[in-house]
Amino acid sequence: MLNMKYYSLNEINSWERFYRANFINSLSGFKPVSLISTLHKSGLPNLAVFSNIVHLGADPALIGFINRPRQAAPHTITNIENSGVYTINHVHPSFVAKAHQTSAKYAEGVSEFEEVGLTPEYNDGIEVPFVLESSVKYALSLSEIIPLKENGTFLVIGKLTHAYVLPSIVEQDGFIDLSKAESMVSLGIDGYTTTGSISRFDYAKP
Amino acid sequence: MLNMKYYSLNEINSWERFYRANFINSLSGFKPVSLISTLHKSGLPNLAVFSNIVHLGADPALIGFINRPRQAAPHTITNIENSGVYTINHVHPSFVAKAHQTSAKYAEGVSEFEEVGLTPEYNDGIEVPFVLESSVKYALSLSEIIPLKENGTFLVIGKLTHAYVLPSIVEQDGFIDLSKAESMVSLGIDGYTTTGSISRFDYAKP
Numbered sequence: 001m002l003n004m005k006y007y008s009l010n011e012i013n014s015w016e017r018f019y020r021a022n023f024i025n026s027l028s029g030f031k032p033v034s035l036i037s038t039l040h041k042s043g044l045p046n047l048a049v050f051s052n053i054v055h056l057g058a059d060p061a062l063i064g065f066i067n068r069p070r071q072a073a074p075h076t077i078t079n080i081e082n083s084g085v086y087t088i089n090h091v092h093p094s095f096v097a098k099a100h101q102t103s104a105k106y107a108e109g110v111s112e113f114e115e116v117g118l119t120p121e122y123n124d125g126i127e128v129p130f131v132l133e134s135s136v137k138y139a140l141s142l143s144e145i146i147p148l149k150e151n152g153t154f155l156v157i158g159k160l161t162h163a164y165v166l167p168s169i170v171e172q173d174g175f176i177d178l179s180k181a182e183s184m185v186s187l188g189i190d191g192y193t194t195t196g197s198i199s200r201f202d203y204a205k206p
Numbered sequence: 207m208l209n210m211k212y213y214s215l216n217e218i219n220s221w222e223r224f225y226r227a228n229f230i231n232s233l234s235g236f237k238p239v240s241l242i243s244t245l246h247k248s249g250l251p252n253l254a255v256f257s258n259i260v261h262l263g264a265d266p267a268l269i270g271f272i273n274r275p276r277q278a279a280p281h282t283i284t285n286i287e288n289s290g291v292y293t294i295n296h297v298h299p300s301f302v303a304k305a306h307q308t309s310a311k312y313a314e315g316v317s318e319f320e321e322v323g324l325t326p327e328y329n330d331g332i333e334v335p336f337v338l339e340s341s342v343k344y345a346l347s348l349s350e351i352i353p354l355k356e357n358g359t360f361l362v363i364g365k366l367t368h369a370y371v372l373p374s375i376v377e378q379d380g381f382i383d384l385s386k387a388e389s390m391v392s393l394g395i396d397g398y399t400t401t402g403s404i405s406r407f408d409y410a411k412p
Contacts (some may be wrong), residue, residue, distance in 0.1 A: 003372055006369075009368065018380070023381070025261055026382035028238055029259060030238050030401060031261065032236050052260050055258050088234075115412070124212060136235075163212075164211065170229070173225055174228035176393075187381075193385060195391060195400065195401050199302070199399065204306055
C-alpha cells in the first residue's frame with residue numbers, strides 16, 4: 001500500500017531493546033488500561049497499572065489479564081494467589097499521572113495508594129479496596145492462572161463478583177458508554193489517551 | 207463513591223442475555239479492534255473482526271487473541287490450525303462499517319473480502335492476504351492454541367513475522383502513534399470510536 005513500510009522480523013530483532021519494546025507494544029493497538037488492586041499478606045493493599053486486559057466471556061462473566069514474568073512483576077500475581085480476590089479500576093484523565101506512577105518498582109508490601117496519592121475504598125465487605133477516584137470498577141475472584149510457556153507470562157482469569165458503574169452511562173440495552181466516563185486507553189508502554197464519542201452498529205447479517 | 211451504582215452478581219445473572227452481554231462486554235474497557243485474515247483450505251481468504259487482542263511480549267514478539275467457542279466462531283480458528291499463518295489489520299473510520307459487517311455469519315468458504323468490499327493484498331510471499339485499506343498490519347505464525355476450560359474459548363498465540371506500518375507515525379524511539387493512523391477501538395459488541403491525541407509519560411521511579 002502507498003507509503004507503507006515493511007518491517008521484517010530480522011530488522012525488528014536487530015533493534016535495541018527499548019526501541020523494539022516501544023514498537024511491538026504499540027503494534028497490537030490501544031489497550032484498556034486499568035489499575036489492579038490486590039492485598040499483600042500484611043493486609044496492606046497493592047496497586048499497579050495494567051494494560052493487557054481481555055474480555056473472555058459474558059456468561060459466566062470472565063475477564064483476564066496478562067501478568068509479566070514473575071521476576072519482573074511479582075506483587076500482583078502473588079497477592080492474587082494468596083487472597084483469590086482483586087479489583088480492576090478504570091483510569092480517567094484526572095488521575096492518569098498517578099496511575100502511571102504505580103508502574104514504579106516499589107518494594108514489596110508498600111501501598112502504592114499511599115505512594116501515589118489515590119484513595120482506597122472498601123465496598124460491600126470485599127477485603128481488597130477499589131480506587132475511589134475511578135468511576136467504573138469491578139471485583140473478581142480468581143478462577144485460573146495459565147502460564148504461557150512461550151515467554152514466562154501468565155494469563156490470570158477472574159470471575160466477576162461485583163461491578164460499580166455510574167448508572168448515567170449505562171444505556172437501555174446494558175451497553176456502558178465509557179467515553180462519557182472518560183475511561184482511558186493506553187498505547188505502548190507509556191502512552192495514554194481518551195476516546196471520541198461512540199458509534200454503534202446494527203447486528204450484522206449476511 | 208458519589209453516584210456509583212453497585213451491580214451484584216445476582217442482579218447481573220438475572221439479566222436477559224443480550225443486556226448482560228452488552229454490559230459485561232463493555233465493563234472491561236475499550237478494545238483494540240482489528241480484522242483477522244486467514245486462508246480457507248479452498249484457498250479463498252476469510253476475514254473477521256476481532257476485539258479481544260492482547261499484547262503478550264516484545265521479545266519474542268507475541269500477540270494473542272481470544273477466539274469464541276468453536277461452534278459459535280469456527281472459521282478463523284480452523285483456518286489458522288490448517289495453515290499456521292494469519293494477518294491482523296487495524297480498522298480505520300473509512301471502512302469501519304465494512305469491518306463490522308464481517309461479523310455476519312457467512313457460510314464456510316465465503317470470502318468476506320468480497321462480501322463486504324475490502325481488498326485482499328498479498329505481500330512478500332505471505333500466502334494469507336492483508337487488508338489493503340489498513341495502514342497498520344502484521345502477520346503472525348501460530349505458536350500455540352490454549353483452550354480455556356472455563357467457557358470453551360481459546361487463547362490463540364502468534365509469533366510476529368512481518369509488520370507493515372506508515373513510517374510517518376513511528377517515533378524516534380519506536381513508539382507508533384496510532385492516533386495519527388486513526389486506528390480504532392471497539393467497545394462492547396457493536397461500538398467503535400477513535401482516540402484523542404496521546405500523552406506519553408516518563409519511566410516511573412519510586
